[in-house]
Amino acid sequence: MATSVTPPISDEYKSIISNIIPNQNHLSHCTEKYLHEIFRDCVVKVGRIGDLSSQLQSRVKGMSEVDRANVEDQSLKITTFVLHYLSMCSTIPILCETETMPRSAWDYIEENRASYYRGDGSSIHKLFLQVVKEHYEGFVVKTNDVIGVIKPCLYAHVMQKACRVFLKDDKYDYKECLDLSDAIPEKRTFFNITPWIEKNLQQDLLNVSGLIKQAQDFVNKLDDQSAVGGVFSINSYVGVYIFFVRNGSESVSELTSELISEMRNLQGNIGAFPEVILMKSALVKIGYLSKVYNANPVSSTKSSDCRNIGEQISAIIDKTEDSDKKPFASIYRGIILKMLQAIKSEERTVWCDRADPFFQSEISQCLTLLGNSLDQLSTSDTFEKQLRHMYLAIEEVIFLSLFFQPKKSPVPIEASLYNVFPKPLVEDSELFCFNSGMSCYDYVLEAGLLALQQGEKGGNKPTLAIVHGSYYELYYDMPRFFANDWDIVKINPKSEETFGNKVQVLLLDLYPNNVTLSEVRVNPVERLIEQALDERSLLTVVLDLSTTLFTDSRILTIKRQFSTQIASGNLTLILIASLAKFYSCGLDRYTGGVVVILGKSANNNLRKELVKNLEIFKRKDPISPEAERFFSLLFSNASDEIQRFYEDVLKHTNANYLQLEHLTGSKESAHSNQVSISRANKDDNIPLIGLQVKFCGDPDEDKVKKITKIMQYYLFGKARESQLPLLIRESFPFPHSAIIECSTALRLVVGLDFPDNKDKYLQLFTAVNNELASIPQDVGEHRDLSDTPEDLHEVQLLLFKGVLDLKKFLFKNMSAV
Secondary structure, three states: OOOOOOOOOOHHHHHHHHHHOOOHHHHOOOOHHHHHHHHHHHHHHHHHHHHHHHHHHHOOOOOOHHHHHHHHHHHHHHHHHHHHHOOOOOOOOOOOOOOOOOOOHHHHOOOOOOOOOOOOOOHHHHHHHHHHHHHOOOOOOOOHHHEEEEOHHHHHHHHHHHHHHOOOOOOOEEEEOOOHHHOOOOOOEEEEOHHHHHHHHOOOOOOHHHHHHHHHHHHHOOOOOOEEEEEEEOOOOOEEEEEOOOOOOOOOOHHHHHHHHHHHHHHHHOOOOOOHHHHHHHHHHOOHHHHHHHHOOOOOOOOOOOOOHHHHHHHHHHHHOOOOOOHHHHHHHHHHHHHHHHHHHOOOEOOHHHOOHHHHHHHHHHHHHHHHHHHHHHHOOOHHHHHHHHHHHHHHHHHHHOOEOOOOOOOOHHHHHOOOOOHHHHOOOEEEEEOOHHHHHHHHHHHHHHHHHHHOOOOOOOEEEEEOOOOHHHHHHHHHHHOOOOEEEEEOOOOOOOOOOOEEEEEEEOOOOOOOOOEEOOOOHHHHHHHHHOOOOOEEEEEEOOOOOOOOHHHHHHHHHOHHHHHHOOEEEEEEEEOOOHHHOOOOOOOOEEEEEOOOOOOOHHHHHHHHHHHHHHHHOOOOHHHHHHHHHHHHHOHHHHHHHHHHHHHHHHHHHHHOOOOOOOOOOOOOOOEEEEEOEEOOOOOOEEEEEEEOOOOOHHHHHHHHHHHHHHHHHHHHHOOOOEEEOOOOOOOOEEEEEEOOEEEEEOOOOHHHHHHHHHHHHHHHHHHHHOHHHHHHHOOOOOOOOOOHHHHHHHHHHOOOOHHHHHHHHHOOO
């Protein structure tokens, strides 16, 4: 990184930080210097965006209604990036002042770890709810247990499912209310009063207090067995849900609390959380940042550089296209330059036609920063610095894309995907994009259920078979959420037993993502399909591809092998993949998922109904405009880099897997108190490594889960000591390596940093395992551990500060084993 002078932290900037952090009491361990170091690349940017937004607003007067709407929309998009930049590159709290990764101060709110960039943890949700309650008079809720954010269009869907799965045989009835006076209180009923709220508010929040009072009066008429909730829509993408409590009560009943818990579990599994960028946009729209800026103006330096934009882009491309070919730098430089070239090919900017030097200057500054970051990407001396500049460059490209509009209509995301999917595989196929991989499953199963109910007689539930070893959210959660709609069976892929002729839908991974297994092997997809088709004439197969790419030759082989059955209508083959994983090259910017229904058949009425239902769902819950713009730009131009990223990650994963072969957990040789890390066996096509915490004897599963989580923190801390870019991150893959606990195992995600750090990773895991093996030697030394904290967040903080000894903590938690 080039040497730079850190500007003094201004009072205005401190004040802005204080306004965007919901609770500063949690920042006691962070110094102002540290926060400023984290934000320093964003300070000038935030000031510039504030000026830019003001310039836009000053142009509204005297404009036509159409032009005014365009300017206001553009201003909203641009100003949203203030919050976007202030929360970029979220991962986890790092409790040392030497950290070089750019992060948001939101990440330092304890119990609020943001391990998804695209999710920002729960911090943006907390901020959003706080701002809504402050902004709209009367939006008073006594406890945060009854309030949250949700996509308005999915609230009814989520609550219907929650009511059906609640307490298994002791379910809630679900009713929607347009008028509270007509609602008849019944035992064990959930009343969704969203239609009543919408009718009374007419899409604004001016009478919130009156409505909340009326809703509470309605709750007073019900017994503790029933519940009342509804959504206040901020816009079509973002809403605030409330479960109403009785007048004078501090919280909902215990029964309602359990229903809320079910609802929140479902939210994540079916993609019902609003996208983070849309919540930021909603905050801007209700005037949150205007309030902050009016109280704390930040000045920025305007550049007079109005060079020809096309020439400036060409200069960046010409300068960097022949740079060194380090794997990490070359992959992301290729992505950035190709996206930049695509922007240039669109030839004109939104504002160039108006010959406005201010906007020309802003674009020029974006390009200058982008060029500087690309230079640093090639010359930085550490992987983390390279990673930092790559993220900054990507952010500039995303921001820059806001200023450009193509001459033709934007390329739909489905059309752009044809550029990265093999044509022989997806020809004559139907593609649908949704806001997440998990929402794809929900919509496919809902669409399939409707289609099967349309064609089946007798009212029997259709049968869904899930293959053992499938992703845990599919294997463990979906049976609960869909048990009332489907007859669900679980199948052992190694078994030769017949399915029985009633299986209508078969769900499985091609390459399983379940590190809790002692052995993760490729599923025998072809044999399982043949086995199921032998026993029935119509079958739908849902195949998850999130751990690979559609270019995997085996997928096309499967399609060709069953082409006759597909054409005849006997087999409907559906592929599902997350767009936030390998297809994002680990950038983790936006959520998204794709559903591909292979082939066509004139005789397959089930397929026709399935397609029709998915089209309805897509119109109801579209992917966000921001995600669509980013994905379309990426997929249309960087297919080679996407393929190379996947191949490099898989290659590095297999190399690390082989060198960790010595990690075994032999119970026979272990001391009675010994714990160790054991590497799970896997096939070469699995891009993840399972590391399981092994004990002597048979410990309680809850103890294993707790120790596994502690080992996640400890390995991370040890990695930081060794200057390894091993971060705690949910999901996969990433440019860097990552680790996360998955119930009873750790998932190790190998990144592009591995080749330069191969020996360090071997030393890390070997040293930690040796340390674990020495724990019994200290047993008599640490009997009195009454001061050891039980809360994992506190443990994390103390581990990083060096206050807590790992051996002491593990001994205390192993003592009951």
